[in-house]
Structure formats: structure tokens, C-alpha cells
Amino acid sequence: MRLLSCETVRDELLAMRDGRLHSSEQRAVAAHLEVCAECRADADVLALLRRQTVAVPPGLEARVKEAVRRRADRPRRALSRALATAAATAVVLFGGILLLRHRSGDPVLGDPEGAATTAGLLQPVADLPEPGGLLAGGLQLDDLSTEELQLLLTELD
């Protein structure tokens, strides 16, 4: 039987405990342990450590599965929220552009008649400027006397 070094034996102790050594190797390690107190102490330590095992606490599996699912679901929910936000922003922007274009009299989306129609709906007719009215109250030049006209010209000068 070949003699093994302490280093080799200590590296093989776990394999021996797990039955992973060939019978000849196992016999060689066992023979070394018979005569080597330090390696035997290591074997005792491993035996003691191996007696301590840990079980999964009750409920942990369900909790972890739930947490994994929640986190895995988060990117999908975030994407949905981002799409909804983008859609809402687009609607608001589009509405704003429409409003601005109507106020400036620009035709909208190739519908020249639609602009006038929409402007009409948005602005009361009574608020529009009087085309020929120069004076407050809607008076016309024809309504003024000669003296009043001269006075108006003097003021304008």
C-alpha cells in the first residue's frame, strides 16, 4: 500500500466521506488516519460539520416565488405605463397644435374650410372686430355732422 502525504489525505477526506474514492484509495487514507493524529482531527471536524444541515424555513419558497414574479413583472408594467404616458402626451400636443393653428388662421391638415369652421366655433362672432368701425359704439362717418367731422380731423392732426 502506498504512503500518502498529509496534504493528499486532507484533500481526500471529503471524497472518502462521500464514498467517492476507489477501495484502494480508501484503504490508503484509512491507514494514514490510523497513524496521523492531525489528519484524524481534521476528519473528526469534517464529520461534525457534516452533521449540521440546514432546511428551508417554511413559507420561504412561496415568498421568494412571489417576489421573483413581482420583480419580473415590473418591466412589463413599466412599459405599459410609459406607452400610456406617451399616448396621452401625443394627444395633448396634437390638440395644442390644432388650437394654435386655428388661432393663427392656418389651414389644418389640408382642410382649408375646416379652419374657418373651427375658428367660428371657438370665437363668438360678437367679439370679432368691426371692419369699418372707427369710433366706439359702432358709429359710422355718415352719422357725424360737418362740425363733428372737423373736430375729429382736428383731434387726429
Added chain:
Amino acid sequence: MGRSRFNVQGVTGVVSYVSEMVHLRPQAAEGPEELLLARARGGDTGALDALVRRHLREVSAVAARVLGDGDLAQDAAQDTLVGALTGLDRFLSEGSFRTWLLRIAVNAAVPLGRREWRRREVSLTFAEDLPVRDPDPASLAAARCEAGRVRRALAGLREKQRLAGVLRVYHGLSHREVAEVVGGSEGAARVNYHLGIKRLREPLTCAS
């Protein structure tokens, strides 16, 4: 099966220990891991559940041993699996998923442990004095005493020695795999493991 189960009430939580070695290698009941990972990347919740079921035991065990605290270990296990399974794009498929997961678990557990141990002076005084609810109090009390002794002895190791010991003794990692999980070279992992076991001799074999 002759399993003798008992509970050790921690300072802030409960860790159940069984008095026999149970191999923590993930089970392959749900099919090939590569297939599960591909499905999980596509958001398949069934595959995500299967991966949790397959790896939770090992992840929570390594966290419990690194931390020595049941509640913190549960937090670390949850953080590990949530982070890993929702970030599968970061996993390079040519490596071992198990090793990658253990590295995340160690990275999650170690900082928690450092903070907790600073906060509590006596970090691993698990309540071995708590009342025993098992019908065989004498043997359970002895087992709890032994569990407490192991935990204190592990806590007394340097961090890398403890990690090397835990990953190799309980999770069957090779020195190379320990190096992958903890960082550093394979040689350093080997040295840390042997020094750790050597330092455990006195507290674990003389005190009994």
C-alpha cells in the same frame, strides 16, 4: 429515513437543522436547466418558479451558514434569487449557473453579516437555552448545543476561511469553484480551506 429534526431559535429567526447530511445539489425534476433558463429569460413564470424550487435550498443554506442568522439568511436568499432570476441576461451561459448563483448568494450574505456582526457584539449566540419542544429533549438539547458550537466556531474563522469551508464541506465545491465564487486563485482557496479546518480543530474536537 430516521431523520431527527429539531429547531434552533436564532436571535432574530428560526433555522431548522436536520441531523443528517443532505446533499444540496439542485434536483433535476423540472427538466434541463438550460431549457428552464431560456424559458425564464422569456418571462415564463413556471420556469422561474421551477428555478426557485430547484435552487432555494442551496442558496438559503449557504446564506444561513455564512450569516449564522435565520432571518438575515432568508433575506439574503430572497435577494439572491430575485436579483439573479430577473437579471438572467447577465449570466453567461458557458459558465455554471449554480456557481454564478452561489457567488451572488455569498455577495448578498457577506455584507449583511458584516453589518450584523458589528451591530451585535455576540453575533452567533443562538439561543441554545430555549425550551425544547421535541419529545426527546435530552438528545435535542445535545444536538442544539453541538449546532451552537459549530456556529460559533465557524464565526471565529476569517471570512475567506469560513467561505471556503462552507462552500467545500457543505456544498461540495472544488477549490477552483470556491475561487470562482469567492474570488482569488485556486491555490488561495485551497490554503484558506485547510487553514480554516485546522482552526476548527480545537473548538470542535477539544470542547466536546
